[in-house]
Amino acid sequence: MSNFAAVRHDSLVRYLARHVTGEVRFDDTSRRLYATDASHYQIPPLGVVIPKTEEDVLVAVQIAADLSVPITARGGGTSLSGQSIGPGIVLDCSKYLNRVGEIDAANRTVRVQPGVVLDQLNRELAPHNLFFGPDVATASRATIGGMIGNNSAGSRSIRYGKTIDHVRSLSAILSDGTRTTFGPLTATEKQRKLERRDREGDIYRTVERVVTTNADEIDRRFPKIVRRVSGYNLADVKPNTLVPLIVGSEGTLAVVSSAELSLVPKPVHRGLLVPQFDSLRAALDALAVCLEFKPSAVELMDELLLNLARQQRSLKHAMGAIHGTPAAVLMVEFITDTASEAAALVEKLSAKLRGAKGLTVAVTANDPQLRDPLWNLRSAAVPLLYGxxxxxxxxxxxxxxxxxxxxxxxxxxxxxxxxxxxxxxxxxxxxxxxxxxxxxxxxxxxxxxxxxxxxxxxxxxxxxxxxxxxxxxxxxxDGLVRSEWNRKMFGDAIYDGFRDIKRAFDPTNVLNPGKVVNGPAMEENLRFTPGHTVAEPPTVFNYEKQGGFFRSIELCNGAGVCRKTQGGSMCPSYRATMDERDSTRGRANALRLALSAERGVRNAEVKTESFPPHAAIRASHSALEERWVADVMDLCLSCKACKAECPSNVDVAKLKAEWQQAYYRRRPRPVGHLMLKNIDWLSPLASQVAGPLNWFGRRSLIRRVMQWSTGFDRRRSLPEFHRQHFRRWFSKRSPLAARRSVVLLDDCFTTYQEPHIGRAAVEVLEKAGYSVQLANVCCGRAMISKGFLTAAQGLAERGIAKLIAAADAGVPILGLEPSCVLTLADEWPELVPGDAAKRVAASAFLIESWLANEIAEKKCELLVRAKTSKALFHGHCHQKALVGVGGTQAALKLVPDLAVTTLDAGCCGMAGAFGYEEEHYDLSVKIAGLQLLPALAADPAAAVIATGTSCRHQIRDLTGRHAVHPIELFTG
The missing domain is CATH 3.30.70.2740 (Alpha-Beta Plaits)
Incomplete structure (x- = not known):
């Protein structure tokens, strides 16, 4: 690096840090994480600016312009074409610039900042019965700024058009750092714009010349179809506004700082017909008939997509409307004012399609329980395919x-x-x-x-x-993948007009260079070097199903489903910090980049010679042991939500455990880690001195000492141990003789910290007619959570040896703590591959789910008396991810006169040891405060049910309410 380049680089960072109130990140980790989006491209930027105010956006553009540094405005990073990556400054507005302004319901308008996410906007509009028309599949994380840059549309564009049809005006910053507004102009106002002798005047004169001179060619070369977003929107430019030109320009003409949007009435009723065909051609031949009925959408899914969905744990339930194995299906939707109208249209189309060539069945799916999951499956297509x-x-x-x-x-x-x-x-x-x-x-x-x-x-x-x-x-x-083809698609005259417009707006080529015009070859800037093989590190888990450790990481294509902030549990830490490094995508990218060679950019159009090479990120020697990877992995709660909610099934909890095993290979372990590793033999010792230990644990001074010595935060209450623990109680009782028996997994938490739950389980099981024997094994959950995988593997081997006889005899293995019993089902087969582990896994069940099923199949009876009339149920994250909460819900329905509300409140934030640790306590509390605590506060009189010991601990610490395990409702 030359001295001059270093000085320029330092000046850039210094100017930004001095004048931007938001975050200025030029560290290697941030540059790595912002080098990719949802495309197969990778360009490390010089740095990242995360503005807190619209003034920050202005300042960042001005400084970039002064120093001739490229700047790329980024939304949710969901671009499939590479629009949101670049070699200069990446401007991420999603973290702070996400305010929805005043909603004018009468005129159906709203002003928003560019970082507002589409689902967020529509939630705020819902009370006014309005919404933003374009409904992209990435609505849970796509920002309005990104949608404007891309001219996004969605499944219902036949009814609502594209983003270009819903933008009234834009506040924007030009490449020289001047503010301007693009919106409707009177004839006088436009004439004044044309007469200006500055950048804005050049823009208006150039656009008018290009559009007028090339009018015939524009009419000939621009397709007469709804869905057309390549190039600059010359065919849509109107005499009185340049808004249609900015929309879809991919941030190459101006940086949007806010937008005024037009809104449409929220759909009242929806009907859906799902015709299914034995060939793709038959489905497409039926399209014309479907369009005769003026539907709001006709979506196609083929056999490959449907087969992948059948294999995906969170999408299997979405297949209720799919019969057999069709080669293709259509989803034909109608939006109407009345339910009867929608149903009538569905029936008329169904009748019209009868006898159509290749039709196998046409399923009516007007019921939201059948319709909405199928629609969610269609929205999950991209990450599902990359899985x-x-x-x-x-x-x-x-x-x-x-x-x-x-x-x-x-x-x-x-x-x-x-x-x-x-x-x-x-x-x-x-x-x-x-x-x-x-x-x-x-x-x-x-x-x-x-x-x-x-x-x-x-x-x-x-x-x-x-x-x-x-x-x-x-x-x-267009992005990086299609920009080079625009000359061929539009011809020389139109393409030269594109270039003239780009020069008028951005003569120094600093705004997202290399997109739309002057693009690199589509093979450049790929994420990976073709022909380069990444060496697989030694692992403990089995990755055969994914094709290896690295390939399991590469299941993440960057679609960003983990950046959603509502519904489900993924990703708790991202929801709390809104930081890219704390997303599932960020962690997968960190592991991928650590294991693969980091490369530079080969783009002749990008000129940053006076700055340090933008690819100069330190190479990895011991890839997984580097500190920057630890920084990214640190806030993963290992909740496993990504394993279910990511359509690609990227299991970052598993990857984190493997990474920890490698990271601490040559590092000393914190004391807290060692305590967790040995919880199976420390817990019996603690129970021997339970009285004094619990007394000391309540003392502030002792908690301070614990924080200093173990890293467990003094603000967190310590678990209380019991001298009369569950195993001791069980050993002193006379077992019930019964024809049928079960094995109860006596996990460390239930046994030594909550023995009353174990006793309740035995009472309920015996009352239902089952004899109970204890498993007397440790699942290794705590070991796995801290990456002690070889030790956990040994425990699993011993556990399988103990439990295989019961499994082969058809005796169910029932668990009270979801994280423990699901370790048998999820991790043991991957720690100890083989048929024995699979047989044990197949025999492991959550106790209340298994009981509900036994009762439903009339294999036993259980009389239950209601102890309360109203309850809120919060499911454990591992339960939600691996088996769902349906079994527990079924069990709770057996309690007479009990009204249960199942909370969709994300993660509680405790995550076992995570919420105890000093460096994680505040985040743990913040995560709980996002959804769970408000949901509990909204109904203070209701009883609280929680399946996980961590969840119950968090609820008690933060609300003072005592949550019960579901099995406790069945006692007495």
Whole structure:
């Protein structure tokens, strides 16, 4: 690095830090995490600015302009085309600039900041019966700023159009750092703009010249279809506003600081018909009939997507409307004012389709219980496809074409012929209603031959799109993958007009360079070097199903489902910090980058020669042992929500345990870790001196000493031990003789800290007619949570040896603590691969779920008396992720006259030892305060039920309320 470059770099950082009130991050970790989005590209930036105010955005652009540093505005980082990464400053508005302004319900408008997430906006609009029309599949994390940059649409664009149709005005910052507003102008106002002798005047004059001079060519070259988002929107520019030009410009013309949006009435009733076909062509041939009835959406899903959904734990339930194994299905939706109207349209279309060629069945799915999960499955398509095991994936590069709907059947047939010509096939799904299908060939971009094949396929596809009068991008934009093809798609005259407009707006090429015009070759800047093999580190868990440790990491494509802030539990720490490094995606990226070589950018259009090389991130020697990886992994609660809620099944809890095993290979362990590792033999010792130990544990001074010596925060109450623990109680009683028996997993927490729950379980089981024997094994949950995997493996081996006889005899192994019994089902088979572990896993159940099933099958009877009339139920994260809360809900329904509300309140934040640790206590409390504590406070008179010991501890510490285990309701 030259001295001059270092001085310039230091000046940039210093200026930003001095004048930006938000966060200025030029550390290597931040640069790594912002080097990727949901595309298959990677460009490490110089640094990241996270503005707190709109003034921060202005200042950041001004400083970048003064120093000629590229700046890329980023939303949720969900771009599939690489729009949201760049080599200069990445501007992330999602953390702080997410305020929804005043809602004008009468005029159906609202002003928002660019970091507002679509689902967040629609939640705030719901009381006014309004919403923002474009409904992208990434609504849980896509920001309005990103949607404006991309001109996003969604499944219902046949009814609501694209973002361009709903933006009234924009507050923006030009590349020279000046503020301006783009919106409707009177003739006089426009004339004044044209007469200005500054950047803004140049813009208006250039746009008018380009649009006027090329009017005939624009009319000829821009497709006459709804879904068209390639290039700059010259065909949509109106005489009195440039808003349509800014929308869809991918941040290359201006940086949006706020937007005024038009709103539409919220749908009242929805009907859905799901016709299913024995071939893709048959489904597309039926499209014309569907469109006759003016639906609000017609979505297509093919066989590959449906088969992957069947294998995905959180999407299996979404398949209720799918009969058999169709080759393709359509989802035809109607939005109406009355339910009867919607039902009538569904029935009329069903009748019209009867006898259609290739139709196997048409299922009515008007019931939200059947309809909504299927719609969620369609929204999960991208990460679901990237969850395919192995290196071959349905790759995003030609997936975004759009043609007129009547041409779609023949177009798709010809498209598949191109795949076959190049020795592959792919998946077909998407917005059939507007002729925009996501068609992805299966390729392995680690293979240099497949990278060559990618370009060859794209060459043929662009020819096909031109032949059919379509658009190369109908939704995802140009970015790094399609910008180089814009000259071919639009012709020299239009492309030169694009370049003129870019120069007028951004003469120094600092705004998101290399997108829309002057783009690099589509093979440049790939996440991985083709032909380069990443060495697999030694592991303890088995990763055979995923094809290895590295491939299990690569299941994450960056779609960002983990950045949602409502519904489910993923990802607790991200919800609390809103920080990219604390997302599931951030952690997967950290592991991937640590194991793979970090590379630079080969983009001749980007000029940063006077700064240090933007790829100069230190290489890894002992990849998983580097401190920066620890910083990223630190706030993972190992809640396992990602294993279920990420459609790609990225199991970061498992990856974190493996990383910890490697990280501490040559490092001393904290005392707190060692205590957790040995909880199975420390707990019996503690119970021997339970009285004095509990007394000392309540003393403030002792807690301070504990914090200093073990790292357990003094503000956290310590668990209380019992001399008359569960195993001791059990050993002194006379067992019930019964024809049927069960094994009860006497976990360390129940046995020594909550023995009353174990006693309740025995009482209930015996009352139901079962004899009980104790497992007397430790599952190793605490060991696994801190990465003591070899020790946990030994425990699992011994546990399997003890329990295999019961499993083979058909005796169920019942657990009270979800994290423990589900360790048998989830981790043991991957710690000790083999049939024995699988048989034990198949015999392990949550006690209340198993009991509810036995009663439902009339294998036993249980008379229960209600102890309360109203209760709130909070499920343990591992339970929600691995088996769901349905079994517990079924059990609670057996309690007469008990009204139970199941909370969808995310994670409690305790996560075993996580909430005890000094460095994590505050975050633990913050996570609980996001949803769980408000939900409990809203109903202070209700009893509280929680399956997890950590959850009960957190609730007691933070609310003073005593939560009970479900089995306690069945006693007495």
């Amino acid at each position: 395919m095991a192995g290196d071959g994936k349905p790759i995003t590069f030609c997936e975004d074409t759009a043609v007129s709907p009547e041409k779609l059947p023949e177009f798709a047939t010809r498209f598949r012929e191109i795949f076959h010509k190049h020795g592959t096939d792919g998946t077909f799904y998407g917005h059939a209603s507007v002729g925009c299908l996501h068609i992805r060939p299966v390729l392995n971009l680690h293979d240099p031959g497949d990278v060559v094949r990618m370009r060859a396929i794209m060459t043929d596809v662009t020819d096909l799109v031109l032949e059919f009068g379509g658009s190369l991008s109908g939704e995802h934009g």
